[in-house]
Amino acid sequence: MKLAIYGANGYQGKLIVTEATRSAEVILVGRDAARLREAAATIGLPEADVRPAAADDHDALVAAFREADAVINCAGPFTPTGAAVVRAAIAAGRHYVDTAGEQSYLKEIFDTFGAAAEAVGVTVVPAANDACVPADLVAGLLAERLGPLEEISSIHVITGGGGPSRGSLRSVIESMDLIKAGGLGYDGGAWRVGIPARHTSIILPGGSEAVPVAKFPLCEVVTIPRHVQVRHVEGLAEAALSARLSVPLDPAIIAGLPEGPTEEDRRTQRFTYVIDAVATDGRHGRGVVQGPDTYGTTAVIAVESARRLAANPAKPGVLAPGQAYDPAGFLDSLLPHGVHWTIEVGGDFGVASLDVRR
Incomplete structure (x- = not known):
């Protein structure tokens, strides 16, 4: 090949x-x-x-x-x-x-x-x-288990890892207006800017305190409705990250930055992507994807x-x-690279575990 x-x-x-x-x-x-x-x-x-x-x-x-x-x-x-x-x-x-x-x-x-x-x-x-593929695949698996959905929220939280690459920062410049506006949301069969967020905080897996989140232009908002029967999809990121990326960037400053994070920085990075779903009958489901090193992944x-x-x-x-792609097969191919995924359904996202990958 x-x-x-x-x-x-x-x-x-x-x-x-x-x-x-x-x-x-x-x-x-x-x-x-x-x-x-x-x-x-x-x-x-x-x-x-x-x-x-x-x-x-x-x-x-x-x-x-x-x-x-x-x-x-x-x-x-x-x-x-x-x-x-x-x-x-x-x-x-x-x-x-x-x-x-x-x-x-x-x-x-x-x-x-x-x-x-x-x-x-x-x-x-x-x-x-690193984000759109696993989030989109997990959303599809949730829909298989829950049936037609009222809403899906995809939430990104990233810690460590040093700064973004120069290429990522230049992409932020291209998307600055959309970032400030909170990005496209999907509601009632159409994508548009300005759809109010339904969620402003999230309790992360293993956490006990709510983490503030804000609307953010995530790619899976565009992909999920193309194969999942869902009325509303929104992308959210940790509010602090959204605020940092909403500050205008000077291209001349970007040119003087390192090409990207060092290998050591990448080893310290962790991402958590949470996909929360609510079925039209009120049942809840949660998918979680966690792993290291967004660039390597x-x-x-x-x-x-x-x-x-x-x-x-x-x-x-x-x-x-x-x-x-076959969702479970693709997600399982990421396990040797330290990317783990879980899917749970139930009122508290843990009552009935239908599928777990460790």
Whole structure:
């Protein structure tokens, strides 16, 4: 199997290349040949296949992607350039995933490329990152157990890990207006900004005190309603994180920051993603995904996403993770990487445990 990795010289890109080489051949694609070769040497792949291609060079992208079985795009921010890479992957007839976390970009890909991908038999799964994939898959499993849902709330809490990468901060700039507005919510069959939050605090697994949360533009708000029968979906993050990311960022300052957190910082990071569901009959369910190192976990999930599409193609089109992959099977593939998941149903989220992964 061969994977083309666009943006391979970036912080997230190098992590993905390293992960991909455990099970596949790689093609390193990006706009600067010298930086690609430098990245390849840093990773320990001095003879790597390097294909320079800017995002606006459609023919060069198509030529590079045709040499692979699937494409992974990790060149953020995605809002200005991601659609061009998706278009090239479809033109090359290759399955596509990306690591985007920009909610408006994600909705654009679903709204724009479904018919084109279907026409050539290509599957596109955007937002194949540490949060959207497991949250979307867990939401699907909750719906299987609870039936039609009144609401789903997805809540992100991240501790430790040093600062974000430069690429992540540039993506924040692209999403600043949406972050300040609380992001898109889903209600009554439509996505829109300005839907009031139904929850302002959460008691985390193992905790006893409520943690303040605020609306936040999470990608799973866009993906979950595409395969789950639900009336209302909202994304929430710890209020302190939302407040920090709502402060305007100076691009010149970002340019002077480290490329990303150190390996030691990443080892100290922990994430908890809670997916709370309420069925139309009033029953409650909770899914929890916990693990280390958001950047390392994103690399694992992006590679696993592309590998699965190449080995066992899903139906063509732009799909949510829950439409493209077996939920429990995919989640279980993350266990060796320290990512654990649980699902419980009951009035207090613990009365009846239906499925547990430790």
